[in-house]
Structures are given as C-alpha cells and as structure tokens.
Amino acid sequence: xxxxxxxxxxxxxxGKLSFQKADTRKSFQKMIDYFCSLKEYELPEFFIATxxxxxxGTREGYQIVRxxxxxxxxxxxxxxxxxxxxxxxxxMFPEEAPAEKEIRPYICxxxxxxxxxxxxxxxxxPNCHWGGASEEVMDWLKRKIIEYPExxxxxxxxxxxxxxxxxxMDEGFDHAEQFAEILCEHENIHxxxxxxxxxxxxxxxxxxxxxxxxxxxxMEVDFRHKNDAAVTNEERAENFKGGGDRFFLxxxxxxxxxxxxxxxxxxxxTIPTGADYSGPWPFKYYExxxx
Numbered sequence: 001x002x003x004x005x006x007x008x009x010x011x012x013x014x015g016k017l018s019f020q021k022a023d024t025r026k027s028f029q030k031m032i033d034y035f036c037s038l039k040e041y042e043l044p045e046f047f048i049a050t051x052x053x054x055x056x057g058t059r060e061g062y063q064i065v066r067x068x069x070x071x072x073x074x075x076x077x078x079x080x081x082x083x084x085x086x087x088x089x090x091x092m093f094p095e096e097a098p099a100e101k102e103i104r105p106y107i108c109x110x111x112x113x114x115x116x117x118x119x120x121x122x123x124x125x126p127n128c129h130w131g132g133a134s135e136e137v138m139d140w141l142k143r144k145i146i147e148y149p150e151x152x153x154x155x156x157x158x159x160x161x162x163x164x165x166x167x168x169m170d171e172g173f174d175h176a177e178q179f180a181e182i183l184c185e186h187e188n189i190h191x192x193x194x195x196x197x198x199x200x201x202x203x204x205x206x207x208x209x210x211x212x213x214x215x216x217x218x219m220e221v222d223f224r225h226k227n228d229a230a231v232t233n234e235e236r237a238e239n240f241k242g243g244g245d246r247f248f249l250x251x252x253x254x255x256x257x258x259x260x261x262x263x264x265x266x267x268x269x270t271i272p273t274g275a276d277y278s279g280p281w282p283f284k285y286y287e288x289x290x291x
Contacts, residue, residue: 001115001259002044003154006031007194008052008214010083013060021281022249024055024216025064027273031215031252032068034271044256045114046074049096050194050212051081051124051158054088056289062092069096080107080124081158081194082131103140110144116259117153119144123173124158131159131195132174138182145185152188152262160193160211162204166244167225169196180205190264192257197247199255199268210266213253220246220280238282246280 009028010018018024035047054061069076078096080089086105089097099107103122111118121141123131133141145153161173161180173179183189184206191209197219200211222243224230231240252271257264 003116003118003257004035004044004047005050005156005192005194005212005255005257006047006215007050007158007212007254008081008197008216009049009065010052010055010214010216011061011065012055013058013062013064016286018055018216019247019281019283020286021279022217022247027216027252028065028068030273031254031271032071035072038073043074046111047072047076048079048118048120048156048192049076050079050156050192052083052194053078053081055083057083057085057088059088059092062088066092077111077118077120079120079156079158079194080122082124082129084124086124086126100140103136106134106137106140108137108140110147112148115152116257116264117148117151119153119155121155121157123161125174130171130173131157132172132176133161133179134174138175138178141179141182142185145182145189149186150188152190152259152264153186154190154192154257154264155183156192158194160195160200160209161191162202162209164196164200164211164244165223166196166219166221167223167242169219169244180207183207188262190257192255192266196244199253201266208264210255210257212255213268214247215252215254215271217247218250218253219244220248222246222280241282246282248277248279249275249281250277251275
C-alpha cells in the first residue's frame with residue numbers, strides 16, 4: 001500500500017506571487033501534471049494534502065486547488081493548516097475533508113478501509129500561526145486511537161508537535177505532552193506533518209515522525225537564533241527573525257509512505273521542475289496583509 005503526502009501549496013487566487021516571490025499557482029500546476037503522468041504501478045491508493053492549501057484561505061485559491069484535485073488519478077484527502085479557513089474547507093472539499101459531525105467545526109476524520117488506518121487530526125487555531133491539540137480534538141483522538149490496536153496507523157496533522165531547531169518556526173504546540181500520551185496508546189503509530197516546508201525525519205516520545213517538504217517553497221535549513229553571533233549586520237538590518245523565516249524557490253517535494261512488513265517506510269521524492277533555487281527570501285507579505 002502506498003500513500004503520497006503533499007503539503008503547503010500556499011496557492012493565491014488573485015494572481016499575485018506568494019510572499020512576493022513564489023508563483024505558487026505554477027508550482028501547483030506542475031505538481032498536478034507530474035502526478036497525472038505517473039504510471040499505474042507508481043500511483044498511490046490516495047493522496048493526502050497536509051494543509052496550507054490556499055494562501056489566506058480564500059475561496060478563489062480553493063477553487064483552483066479543487067479543480068486540480070479533480071484531475072488527479074486517485075482520491076485526495078485534506079488536512080487543515082494555519083493558512084486555511086475551516087468554513088471554506090468544509091464547503092469546497094466535502095469529499096476530501098469528510099469531517100465527523102461529532103467533532104465539527106474541527107476537521108477530524110478516519111479512513112479505515114485500507115491495510116493502513118488513517119487518522120486526520122485538526123491542529124489549526126483560527127488566526128494563529130502555531131497549532132496544538134484542543135481538548136475537543138484530544139477527547140476525540142483518545143476514542144479513535146484504540147479502535148484498531150492491531151492495525152498500522154498514520155496520524156496526519158499540519159503542525160509538528162515537537163521542536164525542529166528552526167527558531168522562527170518553533171512557536172510551540174498546545175498540549176504537546178498530552179497529545180504524545182494519546183498517540184502512545186497505539187503500538188504501531190506514525191505521525192506525519194506539514195508546515196515546515198522541508199523534510200524532517202525524527203522520533204518524538206518514541207513515536208516515528210516525518211515532516212513533508214513543500215510543493216511551493218523550500219525552507220532554508222538554518223538553526224541560528226535572531227540574536228546569534230553569526231547573524232550578519234545585513235541580516236539584522238533586514239529584521240532576520242531566526243532560522244525558519246526564509247525560503248528558496250526550489251523544486252517541489254513530497255513523501256511516499258509505503259506499508260512494508262507491518263511498518264511504514266517513508267521516501268522523500270523531488271518533482272523536477274527546473275527550479276533555480278534563488279533566495280533565500282523572507283516570508284514577507286504584501287503591505288496590508290497579515291500572517
């Protein structure tokens with residue numbers, strides 16, 4: 001069984017460049033063309049997009065995303081991110097985001113009919129860049145995590161609950177310890193996240209974790225804090241916020257999760273688009289826009 005994870009499109013519906021530099025609509029279209037060109041044996045059972053689909057969560061951006069998803073040769077499921085809007089999500093992705101009624105407005109659901117069980121947990125917080133596990137989501141997850149104890153299970157979220165070492169992005173995760181305790185109730189669990197725009201493979205609290213690279217912009221891997229002695233005067237003048245606040249215009253990347261001998265093997269794959277890798281550029285909004 002194969003699952004392809006894609007993440008962080010940041011697609012604008014107004015024709016502008018995301019963060020004043022990235023043509024995210026072009027990157028998204030190249031991704032769609034690439035997956036449509038795969039041979040039958042290369043295709044997954046389904047795709048999962050782990051959040052930040054539309055920059056600013058606009059209806060116009062989601063419309064473009066939805067039209068692209070409809071061209072893909074396999075079903076797509078979606079996870080909300082900090083740039084997404086739940087009301088538009090539920091309206092425009094009714095099949096891709098089959099949120100259970102008992103937990104709405106949080107977009108949480110399970111996919112149970114495959115050899116690998118999927119649990120989607122909503123870690124987004126309205127008007128907030130960082131994420132967390134709300135009391136409602138944790139109560140729901142406690143019930144769901146133990147339903148299939150013998151089945152390999154992947155939990156998909158947008159935000160990683162652990163520190164990554166990229167200071168500008170390590171803003172915290174609400175109820176991280178309690179979240180870990182719930183996940184550890186399952187003996188064959190894997191946590192897959194987005195948000196960071198770069199691939200990360202780690203083990204957190206005994207839980208195997210992976211973070212998906214971005215389709216639109218690839219994060220600069222820089223572990224300096226904003227007051228680090230290695231920060232240059234030029235960077236200080238440009239209000240350098242620490243590692244995790246800049247990106248390169250690189251090739252899109254994705255993850256393929258494969259069930260092998262009751263465990264999950266994960267492969268990082270690059271979509272060759274001829275990107276020039278210019279940058280690093282700051283995540284800088286247009287005047288009047290906010291994160």
